[in-house]
Amino acid sequence: MWLLDYFSVPLPFIYLFLSLSIFWCIKYIFKSVKHLCSLPPGPFGFPIFGYYPFLKEHSYIQFDRLSKKYGPVFSLKLGQYDTIVVCDWDNLKDAFANDALLARPAKGFLSGIEETLSVIAMSGDAWREHRRLSLHVLRNVGLGKREMETLISEEIHQFLSSLETNVNDLPQHLMPSVSNNISALLFGRIFDYDDPDKMIIDQSVQGFSESFQFTGITSFLPWLTKPLIALGKANLKIISKTHKHLNNFITKEVLKHQNKANSKEIEDYIDGYLDAQSKRKDDLFNDMILRRNVISFFVAGSETVTSTLTWTLMYLVKYPQYQEKIRSEIQEVIGTEKRPDFSDRLRMPFTQAFLYEVQRIESVVAINLIRRASQDTKIGPYNVPKDSLVFFNFWSVHHEPKLWPNPDKFDPNRFLTDNGTKVIKPPYLVPFSAGKRACPGEGLANVELFLYTVGILQRFKIKSDKPLSFDAKFGLTRRPKYKPDLIFEKISSQY
Template sequence: MIEVIHSGSIPDGHFTVSTIMFLISNLLSSQPLVNSLIGLALFWLVKYLFNTIQRIRSLPAGPWGLPIVGYLPFIKDDIYLVFDQLSKKYGPVYSLKLGSFDVVLVCDWPHMKDAVANDALLARQHEVFFPGVVEGRSFAEMSGDPWREHRRLSLHILRDVGLGKSTIETLVKEEVDQFLSALENNGKPADFEKCISRSVTNNVSILLFGHKYERDDPTAIAISSANTEVGRSFSFAGVVAFLPWLAELVFKFELFNVTRLKKCFQIVDTHIQDEIVKHQEKNSQEVVDYIDGYLVEKKNREKQNKVDDNFTIEILRRNAGAFYGAGTETVSSTMEWIMVYLVKYPEYQDKIRSEIADVIGFERKPDYVDRNRMPFTMAFIHEIHRIGSVVANNLLRRAASDTKIGNYNIPKDTLVILNFWSVNRDPKLWPNPDEFDPTRFLTEDGSKVVKPPHLIPFSAGKRNCPGESLANVELFLYLVCMLQKYHVKVKPGTKISTEAIFGLSRRPSQLPTFIFEKISNSN
């Protein structure tokens, strides 16, 4: 064969199509070579089929998909609804192929309870959330010891600067006052979505940077808008999560209008970096906020020669961005659902206001501790969490080793999704689950509120949301302060929709124009 190629039959000059065809023709004329190629192809085919069968047999049963893309083409925007529907056919724990990954869905409470307590399921996928847009990992994207170390440090710093203490509660109250004045808007209808997003952004800024922003500060407005846009672009069913190789091409060649998404990340990143520089210039050991705490820890490590790639300014920037995004998106989305159901069922406003009158009155500001004497108010918030399902399913988890969920095998590197929506709408746990009914969380005489263990709006276990305590304070104070001062209404004949859109969170697809009518103290 080699002699034929070197016989001088190839035309002079560079290779042309005819030259290539000539080479292929000569190669294929060798029967032993053809047999070898066919044998090799059959070997790899058999190996692929064997591995595929082994993989399928090792996983819980589930639907078949297509080559390369798996079940992705059959997934709609409301991915949590598709997951829930499939569980009706394949059972509470099932598997499917999503793009490049084997994925196991957990859709009932007994198995979910087992999963959140399983240390083997604490890892994240190997890819970052937005390949091609951000490269470094925040602690939310880390696995193993780096994640444990950063989470432990983050919680320690945030508690030191006020999280879970009266200090942060006081600051949130001050921010709520500014929020309420924004709602009045000189008698004109206020844009509630923008007002609440900017206000909650301020609360997170206090923890991260040690200060907040004026309502009309252009920086705060830009950050709030950017975070909202990123949150709405975050889809667990998209190429970003399950076809990372395709996502990289999309971002590289700026397809599907990803230029705007990159700009949103840049806005937040640039601002956080500016804050980091200001904190570095202080050169102080005093810890007032999260950036202070991280920089102090970094200096201490450098003094002890503990410098490594898992503790850098880049990671600080990523961590702050993660707190910013998650801390604003979930609370503002939950507040939007609160508004929808307040105007859909105005009688619940009256019940909450009755508790305000009995426990707080209309002169003093509420304290978070007042919740212990306001069972209906807390039941209303719990029911918002359940029916709103702001976090409809968890950020992807990965099995760090072979493990089990109940009696189901979960092979190493399988991705696991906990579909909270399914649990929140399970008729075995909630009678008439599609109905909005706060009384389901009250004792028979209505004197106490009971939060069952299967209501986990901030996830559960070691991967639960580190900002849960702040979110709980915010939701209570925003709701109570608002109803202490206003009747919330809409124009007569306005249709109240409970349809949702889904990105990083599940939020109302459209908000009506809310009217905030001041109430007298005698009410």
């Protein structure tokens, strides 16, 4: 029996209902088709989930392959979000200059785990004010100054003695030293390598970096985050746990700074932020955002340099002729007794070229932190609707044959001119992004990469008695999948 038999519904109302339903469906389909036609071409996905179920660990490689099929700028649905991916330099350069592409996803990168946004995840005026304050404070406490270089040099001096035994987990060995450099800016102090609290947060940085991806569930399917944490799936329990360790440590550090007795001296980032916070009458600057900022700076400042240095030392082992060439530059420019200065790089073109090539070929930050279009805009000829998410695929740009002949070959000489006497960094080498949302720590990272590499080669010959794998694992950054087992053979007794 038909359900309508139980009701007395006049036929005109039924016809009206059916007509309206059909009209709504046609309108919805027309609107959806029109919307799809306004986007760059791209692959289809499933309802609700979009293309997300097809994403693999190395999403930047998938994006690169999709660009070969659909064009250098293509679109796909990830969860509920229209997502635009940029894979070539011409359009990427255009996107860098587009102020409509400076926003971040509205819910940040850790939705379901941490709802407070850091300066890295903010948009609009809140981002501008926090960015301005962060750069001001960090510069005042040493970022970009000679004093910071001296501190890094002293840290390296302490670190080198730890390399006189075989190192079978290089990232874990590097992390406590590298993270001390950013610790000096954030906390106003450095830590002993065996400090139990510091060991926990260094391990947390590594655990978070291995497990978290910007193309992960927290960015595109945030409503699944808490159920999957409860089920222990998708590494979300690890991400949540490591984030909690970091937050607990930073909370204690902030409390120590707040309890400083009658001290108004600004010695580090936390001091500077608290000082600015005390002078404002609004809640734009608060303790929760401070903690998130410190966590973001600490993780970014530790992980990217550690991963890049790990790749650098591996390539020095793979190409011993390059290792000797850099050591020859060290001997000629610095010698064996003097500690290296960052200014020495100006007379060491091959060393700089080698570091550039590591950054290019490994592209530690393979894709950018997700952008969001704050209004309807374009990237080149392609439409980008408001609130679309945007990825810049640095991996594609760094492996584009038109820009880099034979891009899969490791060749530092591609950056050298004038018979190897001058090094050139082309604008399409963008390991730290570019434009107004470029990494603010690029200068610090470059100082660290140069001083660590030169300091190590000045004292040690690096080798391995086991084959090295250059397979990568992709989390927050691209890092070696297998931890290299390296031998540091002392060659001099300077310092």
